Amino acid sequence: MRLTIEELLKKxxxxxxxxxxxxxxxxxxxIHDKTKRRILRSLLxxxxxxxxxxxxxxxxxxxxxxxxxxxxxxxxxxGLGAMVSTEDGEQIYIGAEDTGFALDGDKVLVEKGGRFRDIARGKVxxxxxxxxxxxxGTFITKGLFAFVIPDDIRIKYDFYIPPENYNNAKPDEKVVIRITRYPTRGKNPEGIVEKVLGTVEDPAVDLPSIVFKHELPEPGWFPEDVLKEAKRVSHEPDSAEKNKRKDFAKEPIFTIDGEDAKDFDxxxxxxxxxxxxxxxGVHIADVSHYVKEGSRLDHEAYERGTSVYLLDTVIPMLPFQLSNNICSxxxxxxxxxxxxxxxxxxxxKLVDYKISEGFIRSARRLTYNEVNRFLRGDKDPELHEKLNPVKEExxxxxxxxxxxxxxxxxxGSVMDISSxxxxxxxxxxxxxxxxIPQERGESEVMIEEFMIKANETVAEIFANQGLPFVYRIHEEPDSDALFQLKNYLEAIGLNIKMPRNIHPKVLQQILEKTKEHPxxxxxxxxxVRSMKRAIYSEQNVGHFGLASEAYTHFTSPIxxxxxxxxxRLLKKLIRKNMFSQKEIEKxxxxxxxxxxxxxxxxxxxNEAxxxxxxxxxVEYMGYHIGEHFNAVITGVTKFGLFVEIPEKMISGLVHISTLDDYYEFxxxxxxxxxxxxxxxxxxxxELVVQAVRADKTTMEIDFIIVEDEKKSNSKSRKKSSKRKKRAR
Structure with a gap:
């Protein structure tokens, strides 16, 4: 009799x-047979x-x-603890002292007991x-010993490297190590240096560090069989295929993208x-025609899940033959x-819609910059000549x-928060x-509105018919997050009622009412912090931020x-107007x-x-140590102030020990x-701060408040406080 997991679990x-x-x-x-005993051990x-x-x-x-x-x-x-996500979607808070010897991403067994705010609390x-x-991480030496400090600040251990495992690594070099021993009581984890990337200060090391850290594919690399399949399917549309489709080729259809864009979907x-x-008309590249379900291309695209944009480098979901050519x-x-x-x-109001498998011939490849200039009234003759075929559009x-x-x-949509x-x-x-800050112009907003409308329309088709689907959902904020938001607003003098059952319009009104607030x-x-993260789900709970009853991602299949x-789901539906029971179950x-x-x-x-x-x-601030910057406090803790330089979006810490008084939290x-x-x-x-430390090893930036400027700011804070009291 064959030993199975089901039989073993039953026992x-x-x-x-x-x-x-x-x-x-x-x-x-x-069980006395050696083979069956080996199977038993494996199943256990x-x-x-x-x-x-x-x-x-x-x-x-x-x-x-x-x-x-x-x-x-x-x-x-x-370093404020951890969260464990279970397979059934439950979130369990784990205090820093209860994480045991787990590392970020480990699968753990948790014992639940008690509550943390409004969720379960547990212990690994x-x-x-x-x-x-x-x-x-960064290879460092301390006396006779060597360690690697992980780049990932969520890993709280330094990894000990025995001398025989240095592999020619030198202090302050960025390295990739293979873990040979995980942390245990009283002992550091250990590793062996497998690859030296270069010195910490070398900017060329940054990209490969991120790629290795997040276990991403190397830019430009795909398995050989995937590349062969991409080459085989990347043929220009022939007349037989075009004859099956709706012809949009003579219509003034155009793309608007960034200056450096290569894939136009x-x-x-x-x-x-x-x-x-x-x-x-919103015309989206028919990637599903080339990437068939179950193919090697499909498997690789699924594993990657998304393209990753790392400044001027892209790690694409699909090979360039597709993403930059035949699907673009x-x-x-x-x-x-x-x-x-x-x-x-x-x-x-949406009056009617129609979905077709079609083909287009883009009349113009436009950039956001060009369209923004046109809409602002730029009279440049070259610009007008280029845009002439699509000006009315x-x-x-x-x-x-x-x-x-x-x-x-x-x-009530609250998704108009400035980029x-x-x-x-x-x-x-x-x-x-x-x-430098990146501002969104009128053309960026325009395309965003059209894509939102397209995504909502497609999602509503499936929601109305109750068919299996992948939605983009954004759940309501939890009560604790709203309580913190309410406390913050009251702390700065704004007495805004927060209903128990929150509607996005409430948050929209907060932003509207405070538009002129300093x-x-x-x-x-x-x-933004009070709201949850948008995710994909087969369950439609709506999109809170957009105040949308149904939303999906339809517009970027490349x-x-x-x-x-x-x-794929949409094409099945428009071809047959229904799903079979077998397809629904699948x-x-x-x-x-x-x-x-x-x-x-x-x-x-996103994290990469x-x-x-x-x-x-951090590198930029390293070049500007000693300089003064206008900053705003973004967080207050018992150990100091988190501040941000708004125009650079650079954050750092003003440690409590550097302040001019003994401060209590x-x-x-x-x-x-x-x-x-x-x-x-x-x-x-608002403060004026001086940069005093920028460490690429620990990814930390430290500031101090500039004493003479700080005093003047202190006065302005007291005046501001008086104004707020009068406003109440």
Missing amino acids: IYSSKYTPSTLTELARKMN KELVESGKIIKDSRGRYVVPGENITTGYIKFSRK IKILKRKREKIV DAIGIKKLPNGNFLL LREGVDRLTLSLEMEISPTG LLAARELAAILRDWRKKR REVKILTNKKGNVIDI LHSSIERVV RRYPDLVVH YEEILPKIADHCSKRERIA EWDLLDMKK DEKANILIGKRRKGIFRIGD
Whole structure:
């Protein structure tokens, strides 16, 4: 008889079972054959790793208690503990003292007990599976010993490197190590240097450090069989294929993207109809025609989940033959599309829509800069000559975008928070020479409105029919986050009622009412922090930030795997007008896994992008030690003030030990209060600070408040406080 997991679980979960070792269990199950015993050992190991059973300190296999669960641990960047996410979606808070010897990303066994705010609290009792086999960090020496300090600040251990494992690494070099021993009581984890990337200060080392740290594919690399398949399918659309599709080739359709864009996966066409309505066409690259479900291309795209944009380097989801060529809606060439035509009234209401498998020939490849100049009234003759074929369309697009934006505002969307992005400027050697804010112009907002409308329209089709689908969801903020937001607003003198059942319009009104407030940008930041992260899900709970009942990602299948899945589902629906029961069952099973995987891959991509930006910001500050900057307080803790230089979006710490008084932390009011002079520091206060340290090894920036400037700011804070009291 073949031994199975089901049979083994039935035995262990039986009321007659008593905790047993491998030998005892084999005897109870009459397993004496060496091969079957080896299978038993393998199945037990699998069950332990999944958390369905536990191996105790005496080597016995036991059933977990009802307060025992498994999940993946994610540490806070600020050392404030960790969160464990279970397979059924539960979030469990783990205090810093209860994380055991877990590292970020490990699969752990957790014992639940008590509450932390409004979620369960727990303690790590066993590490089931280690996530990390390699670490990127800085090689340092301390006397006769050598260690590697991890780049990832969520890893709180330094890794000891024995002399025989240096592999020619030198102090202050960035290295990749393979972990040879994980942390245990009283002992540092150990490793062996596998690769030396270069010196910490060399800007050329930053990109590979991020790639290794986040276990991303090397830029430009794909498995050989994936490249062969990409080459095989990358053929120009032939007449037979085009004859099956709707012909948009003679219509004035165009793309608008950034100056450096190489992959164009969305194009628009627009015109006014005789009845006064607008006909908006959103034409998206038909990637699903080339990347078939179950193919090697599909498998690789799924594993990557998304393209990763690391400053001027892209790690694409698809090989360049597809992303930059056959799927890219380039000017003047025929390209296959999935095209959504929407008839929209002058009030912004969707009157009708039609989805077609089509092909287009983009009339113009425009940039945001060019369109913004045109809409601002730039008279440059060369610009007007280039835009001549689509001028009327651009003016109609501007009109419709304003209508759609107003429509969103009326329903309460809070996603109009000003974009806070920066551009890193470097010299030929890669050194950062400046960091400048990136402002969104009218054309960027215009395209965003059209893509939002397209995504909502597609999502509503599936939501209305109750069919399996991948939604982009954004849940309501939790009560604790709203409580913190309310406390912050009250602390700066704004008495705004926060209803128990929050609607996005409430947050929109907060932003509207504080538009002219001197701390508006700070208020914006706190509002953003109060909201949850948008993720992918097979369950439609709506999109809180957009005040949308149903939302998805349909418009970027070249760079996002969920969009590719949405295209496949949409094509099945428009071809047959229904799903078979077999298809429904198939997608109900696989879509939750796809949504969860893609949410995780998106998070990894985001963190890689943020980490590289942070690295460049630390480098920039390293060149400006001793200089003064205008800053705003973004966080108050018992150990000091987190401050940000707004125009550079550079954050750092003013340590409490550098302040001019003995300050105590009022946790309830979230302020620091001076014991002798009674000075107060709170979120939103504006300061002048001096950069005193920028460390690329620890990724830390330290500031001090400039004494003479700080005094004048202190006076202005007291005046500001008086004004707020009068306002109340």
